[in-house]
Amino acid sequence: MTDSDLIKLRGLVDLHVHLRDPGQTHKENFFTGTRAALAGGFTTVIDMPNNARPITTKVALDQKIKSAERQIVADTGFYFGSLGDNLEEFVKVSDQVFGLKLYLNVTTGGYLLDKSYLEKIYRAWPMNKPILVHAEADVVGLVMQVVEATGHPTHVCHISSRAELEPVLLAKKSGLPVTGGVTPHHLFLTDTDSQRLGVFGGVKPSLKSASEQAFLWEHLDDIDVVESDHAPHTSQEKEDGSAPYGMPGLETTLPMLLGAVRDGRLELPDIERLCGAGPRKILGLPEEDDTYILVEQADFTISGSKLMTKAKWTPFEGMTAGGRVRKVVIRGTTAFENGEVVAKPGSGRLLRPVT
Numbered sequence: 001m002t003d004s005d006l007i008k009l010r011g012l013v014d015l016h017v018h019l020r021d022p023g024q025t026h027k028e029n030f031f032t033g034t035r036a037a038l039a040g041g042f043t044t045v046i047d048m049p050n051n052a053r054p055i056t057t058k059v060a061l062d063q064k065i066k067s068a069e070r071q072i073v074a075d076t077g078f079y080f081g082s083l084g085d086n087l088e089e090f091v092k093v094s095d096q097v098f099g100l101k102l103y104l105n106v107t108t109g110g111y112l113l114d115k116s117y118l119e120k121i122y123r124a125w126p127m128n129k130p131i132l133v134h135a136e137a138d139v140v141g142l143v144m145q146v147v148e149a150t151g152h153p154t155h156v157c158h159i160s161s162r163a164e165l166e167p168v169l170l171a172k173k174s175g176l177p178v179t180g181g182v183t184p185h186h187l188f189l190t191d192t193d194s195q196r197l198g199v200f201g202g203v204k205p206s207l208k209s210a211s212e213q214a215f216l217w218e219h220l221d222d223i224d225v226v227e228s229d230h231a232p233h234t235s236q237e238k239e240d241g242s243a244p245y246g247m248p249g250l251e252t253t254l255p256m257l258l259g260a261v262r263d264g265r266l267e268l269p270d271i272e273r274l275c276g277a278g279p280r281k282i283l284g285l286p287e288e289d290d291t292y293i294l295v296e297q298a299d300f301t302i303s304g305s306k307l308m309t310k311a312k313w314t315p316f317e318g319m320t321a322g323g324r325v326r327k328v329v330i331r332g333t334t335a336f337e338n339g340e341v342v343a344k345p346g347s348g349r350l351l352r353p354v355t
């Protein structure tokens with residue numbers, strides 16, 4: 001196969017990944033995580049703050065950035081976190097991060113925000129940077145109220161159901177600065193798959209019924225982003241009784257979306273919007289010159305053992321994807337080719353917001 005048989009897309013952006021570094025590098029680190037990004041066609045990833053030691057101080061953020069610097073092979077940016085007790089740190093870090101992430105439901109990391117702090121945090125975070133929320137059906141309405149009161153740009157992560165999406169659609173309709181993301185696991189797996197997957201299907205928000213999933217697909221035009229929510233855990237951890245929530249996703253997102261293109265449920269420009277223009281707009285992230293991926297549109301069977309992520313398992317095991325990345329070029333330099341990452345550790349760029 002020559003390059004001319006392949007489809008050229010701009011490098012993809014994943015605004016929601018957990019690379020676990022520092023603190024849980026047995027699950028993933030900045031090297032393995034950004035290798036997985038390249039293998040999945042993502043030239044840019046933005047890393048969440050729910051590390052073993054959460055990223056709620058400038059000191060912790062600086063340590064994380066230092067760890068990333070030596071390892072990354074894709075461009076990498078960061079978010080800050082808050083439980084409401086670190087508002088004085090916001091001004092110190094706001095030029096280093098793309099946004100603030102708040103967890104309003106129980107999820108991995110045990111990093112649950114007391115709702116009574118929400119508005120105070122909203123008012124303290126700089127207006128020119130988004131707040132991203134993990135807000136399931138019970139709290140997304142409250143978040144929309146706070147957005148209305150503050151006017152603060154807000155991204156609702158991993159929308160999984162009608163009850164989560166409807167308040168977001170309403171808020172958008174009334175002109176509030178709200179965006180929404182969906183994950184490939186909520187688009188392509190349901191609670192029927194949960195039974196088959198057992199602990200490996202455990203994720204927050206949980207996998208939902210086929211009719212909830214259909215609602216997401218019906219409203220995809222009003223969704224801004226597909227985010228992998230790459231949340232690697234070892235298979236041993238998944239099986240040993242603690243079963244942390246989350247599943248790896250960086251290397252299966254584009255292949256699964258290309259399967260939807262094959263099946264006539266999506267078109268390539270949808271992928272460019274949901275994994276490119278959409279996240280870039282939220283992050284205020286300009287395009288990089290000469291940064292692109294070459295994609296082969298051909299069926300293949302997804303296999304966890306072939307993935308670059310340390311996790312080496314996938315909830316999409318055995319499913320037939322519609323294509324994969326053959327080459328990744330970042331700023332004119334080949335970073336991934338013939339199934340191999342050729343970029344050197346540290347060759348990725350540490351991203352800072354433009355404003």
Ligand code: NCD
Pocket residue numbers: 018050107108109134202203204205229231232245246247
């Ligand atoms: C994520 C993780 O493992 O960090 N888990 C998950 O189930 N999605 C946390 C999160 O995004 O909620």
Ligand code: ZN
Pocket residue numbers: 107134157158204205
């Ligand atoms: Zn979450």
Ligand code: ZN
Pocket residue numbers: 016017018048229230231
């Ligand atoms: Zn997440």
